[in-house]
Amino acid sequence: MTAALLALALAAGPAPVRVGSKEFTESEILGALATQVLVTGGVPAEHRRALGGTRILWEALRRGDVDVYPDYTGTLAEEILGGAVAPDERALRAALRPLGVGITGSLGFEDTYALAMRRTDAERLGIRRISELVRHRGLRFGFTNEFMDRKDGWPALRARYRLPQRRVRGMAHDLAYAALAAGELDVIDVYSTDAELRRHHLTLLEDDRRAFPPYRAVYVYRLDLDPTALAALRRLEGRIGAPAMIDLNARVLLDRASPEAVAGGFLRAALGLAPEVRVEGRRERILARTREHLALVGTALAGAIAVGVPLGVLAARRRRLGRVVLGVVGLVQTIPSLALLVFMIPLVGIGAGPSIAALFLYGLLPIVRNTHAGLTGIPPELADSARAIGLPPGARLRLVELPLAAPAILAGVKTSAVIAVGTATLGALAGAGGYGQPILAGIRLASIPLILEGAIPAAALALAVEAAFDALEPVLVPRGLRRGPPAPPGGSRART
């Protein structure tokens, strides 16, 4: 087995560099840029896109599940190193080296918190810097909830500038833009590379007292990254200015281009590279997502059957142990699926692993419970007969008890399968792909067609799985146990 895997690995040549990205548009674009710049530099690379948040990417990098991912100096200093290190590149490099991690130089832009006003208001009131807000205590502020809570957000800002404003509301980012445009708010927090900055006529206020830590974009990589790959990656250092990044974000978020296409366009224009951007058509995308989804569901379900049926048998045989087993698998079912997925990430890394593990655990309950119910529901005179005619326990299980419980077990497997098809959409949160990927991207981009591109096939697959099980029932359930009137005697098959 190991030898076969090793042979396979050798035959496949050097493993491609795995580029990760977080689940927001800018990170995906930066991931696509890195992947394409590597590939055009002759380094095989693949993009494992939208894997999750900072923690997930950092853990994946440490484990070696990804080799490179884009991040920001402020995030590394605060969230990864706990604020003990100044967010400049030299200090970060020194602090990250012992962890086996390096960072490139700045890519040329910052994605930091900033305050924005309507340009007309800013000009009318003569406000260009945050410090000038002090004189206008009547301005209405609207901040994202995260900004309100983070210690480097509103609390830091208010303390540094001694801002007197009382009318501060927390709200969602997208709504804040709309409210500002509609004149219901005067000042909102934005990210300095937000796509919306291109659309609305807004003025970013200068952080003249440096309340916000610098969030310069860099690539974070494992120090064991191949030097050729690192050299290719570093071609992007200093090449992406803030206006360019705003534009790239806007092309994805507002113009609905794919991050790959946008990244390819940028590399052609800015670096004169000619990356081969393979833009999948919708049909191709759906097929690829279907394959990923089926692989997730199929693997998890096979595992759940292989473990669930024996557990159900055990539960039926040992009554006290059975109660414990049913209790434990029932308890797993009460964990929200998202939480279960997140629990799995530190245990099995990112990609398909945690999703399969979570789906497997979820799939256990219906199978264990139905196997147990099917076996304990066998009429006592049949259980007795099997013993009385002198079948040993193993043969009783195989020849009598499992066939009699087959309809119940099959119903349990079917329930598990349908649950798995639905739950597997969450796998996209940990980089497993599947139908969840377009759904998540659609939610992020507020694109109904993209959401439907995942949701419709997922629903169709659930129905298809149910139909498949209904079609399988006559094959797997012994004829004598099937519902409906018995077939005419002439049509029946003898068993001997």
Place this chain on the structure above:
Amino acid sequence: MPPPLLELAAAVKRYGNGEGVGPLDLEVAAGEAVALIGPSGGGKSTLLRLLLGLLAPDAGEVRLGGAPLADDPAVRRRFGYVVQGGGLFPHLTAAGNAALVARHLGWDRGRIAGRLEELAGLTRFPRDGLARFPAELSGGQAQRVSLMRALFLDPEVLLLDEPLGALDPITRAELQDDLRRAFRELGKTVVLVTHDLAEAAYLARRLVVLRGGRVLQDGTLRELVEAPSDPFVSRFVRAHRALGLPGEGA
């Protein structure tokens, strides 16, 4: 003198609710046919299950051929057992039910087919019914399959628990004839449970009356009629005579 084939020695079995049987003493010689009779709840089925080893006695001993009975599938194959209600497996055909253990033991197809043919003749089961599932069989046919299954491995002992319990009178009479003929032809040791005195007397010479988990009387029908050992035995006998009991059987 050889030891009795089946033997209960001061065997006791108590259930959680305080009911049960024993202490019971009973000996059955090889080739003998014994009917256990008595009211429902008298302990007949429990006794049968003790003889087969499906239940282990709380006290006393159950012996087969002079040796303590082991809880072992191989030992159980020395018995043929017809469960109350037939106990046919609904997922197997009549043939599949009858030959289940033989198939497990690795008999080849030809041997199984031959044995099925033989037993279908003995139990007067229609050949074209062999491929049917239990749900497609009449009550009498299902009982014949149950008997075929019990006889398949040619066991030394045949244990039957209310084999004709739920049948209509005509089918029941037919099957009583067939059972009596089969017992005579095979000469097996038979222990039969029934609550019907007439049936018991027709199929077995020796009758054992059980009530409250104890043996009230052990003898022929004539002994039960002429010298009842207990007022209950005479009441039990009278209840059947009122229905026009036939004479003493076999």
